[in-house]
Amino acid sequence: MTYYKKWIAVSICMAILLIGGILLVNRTAEMGSLDSYTNLSMDEQIQSIAYDETSGRLYAGSYQNRITALDSDGTLLWSFPTGNVVTDLVLGSDGVLYAASDDQYVYRIDARSGELLQAIDIRQRVFDIAVDEDHGLIAVSAGINETKHYVMLYTLAGEKLWSINTHSTARAIAFSDDAQQLYAGTNRADLIRYSVDGEELGRTRLRAAVKGIAVQAGGDAVAVATEYGSLYLLDTHGEITFSRMYELHDNIIGFGADDTLDRIALGGRLGELYILDDRGEVLFSDDRKAGISAFDFTDTQLAVGSLGEPVRLIPLDTFMISRFIGRAGGVLKLLIAVLACGFTISLLRSFQRSRDVVKNGTVLLIKHRTAYLLLLPTFVMLIIFMYYPMIIAFVRAFTDWNIRSEEIHFIGFANFRRMVTEGYFLLGLKNLFTIAVADMLKVLTVPLIVAELVFALRSAKARYWFRFMFVLPMVVPMIVTVLMWKNIYDPSIGLLNQLLETMDLEHLQRVWLGDPKTALGAVIAMNFPFIDGFAFLVFYGGLINIPTQLFEAAKVDGAGRFWNLTRIHLPLLTPQIKLLIILKFIGSIQNFMPIYILTGGGPGVKTYVPGLELYYHATTFGNYGYACALGMAMFVFILIGTFFNMRMRTQSQS
């Protein structure tokens, strides 16, 4: 037993180190704060932003109905009043600033002087604009209310080409790279694709209202941000190629990306800031007091606008560094795991043997080479096929390891969150609980009764033959037993329904495994009358080893059979009972084969168990990281069960 205690200490040590290491890596990858960057103070709540890197000028549109231009040292250059909130700013290449406002106008302004060049009357609140100077087009998304909303195309001169009602507010609009398509994202969670002639090409249904769209220059990827923090990547045909949710406590209010979509920025209403790379990995994150509402990427810098803080300029190199840390994280994790192993082993060894061992290590290694050489095959096998997969399972449970992508990314506890949010695991756990309780009852009752029956037989020969016969069904392979029971439950030629028919009980006939009401019951009732040969042998062995003097004494006291059972047998069989409890517990969690064969988890999810979930994710779905996390969860359950079982035993002994 001392081995167990030591082992538990070791495993706890390793687990703490491992989790500590993982958290550490997680933190370093997400470190960073806006505070350390250039700030351009502005007493306004910024809604949109444009930054001109060559001149160092910053243009910001605000809730205070103003467009403001600042010099690189923060001095005010000019200010342009609008009739309402400035919703979008686009800086053209020829020094023209395009501005959209809730005051129903799109403005063209000279960026140097702040002089109004042209005001285009849209006659509706303008939510977003997109400008394509090469083709001389402005796309406008504007509306009156939730059901009257239009996507419109204008020439740069302000001439309206066409207009289409989207029947839902579209907060985001963008041109494809070749300006042949127009994307509009609506509050009804549709990403609609229009041709440049105003024809609807298709829709992609996303999971929440669209907040922002960005298009890759020279490629065909489209990035879409939706309410509550999801990012999608789509191709020009509207197929979703990537989606991921980021932790936001409220809506997304700011969204931006660079031309190549290598950097994507998300800003939350409560001040969350995420900078992502082209694969959606978090490069940089910060948590501010005020909402992050606007972004503008230039070649080397990112301007961040906020609802209550100064505008910040962050050099893009910053993200390269944190990306490197993120990449190094993988190596670091492995290192930490190795260190943790080494540390615990050396700790143990330092207790047992002195430092001489290390000093004379090589000498001893040679001296005892026979022992080590003889152990070599065992350990080579164990390291390759047991320890290595074990470490991989522990580490990769925290990654998005899957069949689709070449690279593996660290995703923290997302797999474990998925378990409790997705539902299948919890549903499976509920079914598993029912099955495990039933298993426990089955293994502790019938085999004990059978053992008592055989034990009560007086003739030694009868005892032998009954024991033999009760054990015999065990030689039937498990898979054959399960398949036979599947046959017994068969609706047409199954024994059960045939039996009911001959007994004139046709109304009780069921599709036992296909009926949601009976499926779980049928799975549990498999193997009736539940004579588990192994449990029977364990109980019978326990009964034989009870000293006969005890019964003699009981007989003198005039004890009956029942008294014998409750006062002598059961107390003396506690070790057997505890052994069977823990073995059955582990078995119930691990052995999903009968359910896989009988119902495959169905009908619906009526007989679904976590083991099946793991199997499907490890094979059909190819979500290896998630499968590892499921395995880890089941391992933890088994560990907890074993721990309580051991405690029970020691208590009863003391």
Place this chain on the structure above:
Amino acid sequence: MNKRHISSAARQSLTITISIILLILAFVPVLLMLVLSLKTNAQIYGNFWSLPDPVAWDNYGRSFGRLYINMVNTIFVVSAATLMSVALAATSGYVFAKLEFPGKETLFLMILSLMMIPAILTLTPRFKLMETLNLLNTRWVLILNWAAAGQVFGILLCRTFMNEQPNSLFESSRIDGATELQALYLIAVPLARPILTTIGVMNMINFYNDFIWPLIAIDSNLKQVISVAIRSFEASTGTIEIGTMMSGYAFATLPLVLLFMLGSRFYIEGLTAGAIKS
């Protein structure tokens, strides 16, 4: 006194009656399998309860023709894995029981700790590892996996058993100039034959019954083991020949029945080996 004797005899017969009823119930699936395996589909659908008349022996011929390759695979793979795991268990068990060397405790602890690791935890990484090693769809994917896992408990059993053997035996052999290897194979292994048989039988049953691992690791039906292959009757399209399917099940049961007949003692010891050190 007489009265008491009678009631006791009545109690005995009651015990026997209940036992027999339970036995019959326990044998229902096996009996059903045997009866159905000798009937044709027409006989089964015609009268479910009738005994086979005429007896459809062809069923066995058909299922044998279909499954014998899988049975050969199974026997080969299970035997190889069993031999390997027993050899590994004997060697390492001997080292931990009879040799002194630095790090012995730590290494033994490392093996003991594996008892706590459920197979399901490592299922996914093992599968991907075998894929990387290009072993999927080969016999090695089963042999190596089973041998590696099967030796763990064997080492613990072997160590306990060999610890109880007198040290003097080994010391005298060393004085006579025997190497450790000779001591192992000439003295330790013959002495440990009972426990090695138990380990062998236990592993054989476990390997034979394994379903999920071969299901994942082997795609080709020609290389598949019997436990997965007997499902092919179910999966095939068209009408299922129930009799043939049942004879296939019976065929798959045969090797374990033979093993049980050859040595029910070792079989039972193999099954209850887990309970020995409880």
